[in-house]
Amino acid sequence: MVFTQQSAVSINLVASLLLLGLVNFSIVECRRLASTGSDVTYSAINCRKHTAFLTDFGGKGDGKTSNTLVFRSAIQNLSQFANDGGAQLVLPPGKWLTGSFNLTSHFTLYLQLGAVILASQDEGDYPLIEPLPSYGTGRDGPGGRHNSNPKNYSVYCCFDDFDVVRVICGTEFVICANGTIDGQGSLWWEKFHKKKLKNTRPYLIELMYSKKIQISNLTLIDSPSWFVHPDLTITAPVDSPNTDGIDPDSCKNVKIQDVFIVSGDDCVAVKSGWDEYGIKFNMPTEQIIIRRLTCISPDSAVIALGSEMSGGIKNLRAEDIRAINSESAVRIKTAPGRGAYVKNIFVDGMNLKTMKYVFWATGAYGQHPDPGYDPKALPRVDRINYRNVVAEDVEMAGNMGGIEGDPFTGFCLSNVTIGLxxxxxxxxxxxTDISGVSSGVTPPPCEVLKDKGKMECEYPSEKIPIDMVELKTCSFTSSSQML
Structure with missing residues (x-):
């Protein structure tokens, strides 16, 4: 998955997303290149042979008329071309109100500049589905999750109140745009704050058991809960509950790049399942690159590892990370009962301003899905490297605590300057219960982070597979045409 940034409320993302991913997510970048006259040109995993506009099927972009049945009819029509060069559905400028609809493989959804998908405000548009198998229960309540997947579809995408886009078992699926998906999530936030939720809120974009997914040049706003469970601009009020920006969960080969996120929770939260359910599901998140991320999150982390990490998190890189007014930079969150590991984490280059903590790790992050977890399932945290960090206006340099009898090991900090x-x-x-080494860190760290004199923490030089993906240049003529 690849994410890319444009401006405060625009997402320029190229990604083969993940979220809630559960199996082998590949992320690729989709970036609009140019618009010359009536021709629109963009980069994508693959170009499509067939093109149609939502207006060809009777769509109305007045922000009032429901287009749910129009979307479903259009996508059903276009699905016949999956094995004949694929198809793309173009949304012209306008406000396209809709409930859920399903997308198919070998398919591109393209939002032109000025196109906005508005999530329906009718909760009935989002039936309940079972909790994720790697979580065992809902995150907001013991019941299921609001979603909108007609059961006769194995691949579907839904946009609901919070702009939920969902794809299951999909292959080569693209959302490319210069438009916006508005989840209109305030209705759900209010229910959360009033403790009226019995089931988990929808996510803005959710991709499961899918591969070769690309999301780019989108602006995502006001998701009911997690935005992407995938270059994007993601914004939500900083007091909105659990509005994580991007949540790669049990995913492999993901690129999150050039993304701007304003969030009421973690900007990027890397996960892999919850306690005994995640241990049983046993699917790690691995081979992740987060590059040129800008985050504002006063109450949460720029990048969080966990707390649901029971399938394991490994081989993650983060570089050129910027944060303003955020609670912490990279935060490791785990606890007895999680099991698995967080290891081989490499961070190079963070520029931070107005932070509560720079380095934060905890082995006492409670929250369990149910009493059935094994308190003897202890996580292993090892080989966590940070280098080239500059921070100012910081309350506390480092708050790092492992687990008694299960210390966090292998920390390395080099060339770190923190202004208080x-x-x-x-x-x-x-x-507490951690160990590691340091070099050139100001203010001087704990004695357990032993000063090794002049040295530099390791950062891998070889490319990961997702960085070697080559995109194609695609185009279409921006005028309606029937297939």
Missing amino acids: AEKHKKLQWNC
């Missing part, structure tokens, strides 16, 4: 806020904590480093 006027009202900073007297104790700048708290290190």
